[in-house]
Amino acid sequence: MSDVRALYQATIVDHDRHPRNHGALAGADRAATVDNPLCGDVVTIELRLTDRTIAAAGWTGRGCALARAAGSMLTVALAGLDAAAAAARLDALEALVRAAPDAPVPDDLGDLAAFAGVRGFASRRGCVLIAVRAARACLSG
Amino acid sequence: MHADARSDLAAWRAEVPALALPVHGRRLVYLDNAATTLMARPVIxxxxxxxxxxxxxxxxxxxxxxxxxxxxxxxxxxxxxxxxxxxxxxxxxxxxxxxxxxxxxxxxxxxxxxxxxxxxxxxxxxxxxxxxxxxxxxxxxxxxxxxxxxxxxxxxxxxxxxxxxxxxxxxxxxxxxxxxxxxxxxxxxxxxxxxxxxxxxxxxxxxxxxxxxxxxxxxxxxxxxxxxxxxxxxxxxxxxxxxxxxxxxxxxxxxxxxxxxxxxxxxxxxxxxxxxxxxxxxxxxxxxxxxxxxxxxTRDRAAVAAHEARLHARLRAGLAATPGVRVLGAPEAAVVSFEVAGVHPHDVATILDQEGVCVRSGLHCAEPLHARLGAAASVRASLAYYNGDDDVDALLAALTRVREVFA
CATH class of the missing domain: 3.40.640.10 (Type I PLP-dependent aspartate aminotransferase-like (Major domain))
Known part of the structure; x- marks a missing residue:
């Protein structure tokens, strides 16, 4: 099943049209930028940490609806998590978009489950993973 | 279209087996000819x-x-x-x-x-x-x-x-x-x-x-x-x-x-x-x-040139009449690249693909040119002799679907 409405779910379109946490993050102590030279998309994720917990997250960049929504939704999903939980959340999102189109969707993904539609569009996985890779680079930096 | 041109096109298409490949259950509308073209039976x-x-x-x-x-x-x-x-x-x-x-x-x-x-x-x-x-x-x-x-x-x-x-x-x-x-x-x-x-x-x-x-x-x-x-x-x-x-x-x-x-x-x-x-x-x-x-x-060169020029004009006119579309430069032959306001080219191309329309999206291996033209990326439709009015019209119709998804 690769219906275009399954790909562009309302949550994703909403975050594309009205991105959350968009712009430079005041007091950020981690930042990482990942680009896709094939399409020119680029996403920067910034994190502000308190001890080992993400106190705030922000993103900037340009890209398609999936890349923008992933940046926006990840900053929402990661805020408040400690580094280990954040890394696990990133792994879960990557596993989701790399899964077979008919694989069951884990029920602990929250809004990120909206990216399940990407499973039917192999050429678009990378669009979501730009933000995942940027966030991962922040956590390891 | 003249009857001769229509029969030419039908004969040309009949020789290209890949045109019969269904895409997402729809008729293939192949408009990515600048990336690669489809071979006719004698070539195969x-x-x-x-x-x-x-x-x-x-x-x-x-x-x-x-x-x-x-x-x-x-x-x-x-x-x-x-x-x-x-x-x-x-x-x-x-x-x-x-x-x-x-x-x-x-x-x-x-x-x-x-x-x-x-x-x-x-x-x-x-x-x-x-x-x-x-x-x-x-x-x-x-x-x-x-x-x-x-x-x-x-x-x-x-x-x-x-x-x-x-x-x-x-x-x-x-x-x-x-x-x-x-x-x-x-x-x-x-x-x-x-x-x-x-x-x-x-x-x-x-x-x-x-x-x-x-x-x-x-x-x-x-x-x-x-x-x-x-x-x-x-x-x-x-x-x-x-x-x-x-x-x-x-x-x-x-x-x-x-x-x-x-x-x-x-x-x-x-x-x-x-x-x-x-x-x-x-x-x-x-x-x-x-x-x-x-x-x-073996194809009449003048007939092919006239056919492609007419399709190109139809494509340019259709895009010019489509709200939110900006064509890059002033295309003269075969290729038209464009942006859709507020929608990334990859999203446009994915939605067109679901309608059976194959186009290219991205930088088309021309990053400095896109920067010069003030475009982060673009959608490209490119023609071949085996395209027809139906292909151009399918692209233009599918663009309305893009506006529905990203209303």
């Missing part, structure tokens, strides 16, 4: 016949299969030469346009570029006609100059004149832009370059399937093109070089086939074009490319 048959009837290698055996393969391969070279207005010994067979340009940048560049020299490329170029010159200039201590374009995507000839001086050893330019679809005035550009003693290389990857190519009339020194963009197989290409220019060039790649005599510590090389064809070539591909050019010649 010519490629397959090499496997079944011409299994020998070329240029080395004396047995029956080798001689048959050799005759067919050299016959294909002669056919390709005839369609380009060239001599067979001026036709170097490569894996594609990219390899042809790299051959010139490396082999010609090694003999002709040095510190203080300059190469000029236009701001329109595909990365394949830009990056090889960046690398060659960096290796040889030469300077790369960029000839500017106007907002329509046409080379600014006044600005070009200002860039051309005795330091310029080569000018490289696309015949038909793969992004903005403009046609460069090659003869006028070549005359300017030759006036300062520079060689001229033309990237004909997009032009070969759409424009009549007569290398002698164009006035260039090198012409590079690909088989798969001209209804032939992938992995095939041509470098045409003027005989005297090729004769003065050292080899690019070294190996079998290109040598005249080999001793343990040194070798003598064959004359062009063999000198530039190391290793076993793509025999079936080259024979398929010749078949593709022969097959194209």
């Amino acid at each position: 048959d010519a490629v397959a016949r090499v496997a079944t009837h011409l299994p020998g290698n070329v240029h080395r055996g004396v047995h029956a299969l080798a001689e048959a393969a050799d005759a067919a391969f050299e016959g294909a070279r002669a056919t390709i030469a005839r369609h380009l207005g060239a001599r067979p010994d001026e036709i170097v067979l490569t894996s594609g346009t990219t390899a042809a340009i790299n051959l010139v940048a490396q082999a010609w560049g090694r003999a002709n570029l040095g510190p203080g020299d300059a190469v000029v490329v236009s701001a329109l170029e595909h990365h394949a006609n830009l990056v090889p010159w960046q690398a060659a200039c960096a290796e040889r201590g030469a300077t790369l100059r960029i000839a500017p374009i106007d907002d329509a995507g046409r080379i600014d000839l006044v600005a070009l004149d200002a860039l051309l001086d005795a330091r310029v050893k080569l000018l490289a330019v696309a015949h038909l832009s793969n992004v903005v679809g403009t046609v460069a005035p090659i003869a006028a550009i070549a005359a300017r370059a030759h006036a300062v003693g520079a060689r001229v290389l033309v990237d004909g990857a997009q032009a070969l399937p759409h424009l009549p190519i007569d290398v002698a009339a164009l006035g260039c020194d090198f012409y590079a093109c690909s088989g798969h963009k001209a209804y032939g197989p992938t992995g095939t290409g041509v470098l045409w070089g003027r005989a005297d220019v090729l004769a003065a060039m050292p080899p690019w790649q070294h190996g079998g086939e290109m040598v005249a005599a080999v001793e343990a510590t040194r070798a003598r090389y064959r004359e062009a074009p063999a000198r530039f064809e190391a290793g076993t070539p793509n025999i079936s591909g080259v024979i398929g490319l010749a078949a593709a050019l022969d097959h194209a010649a």
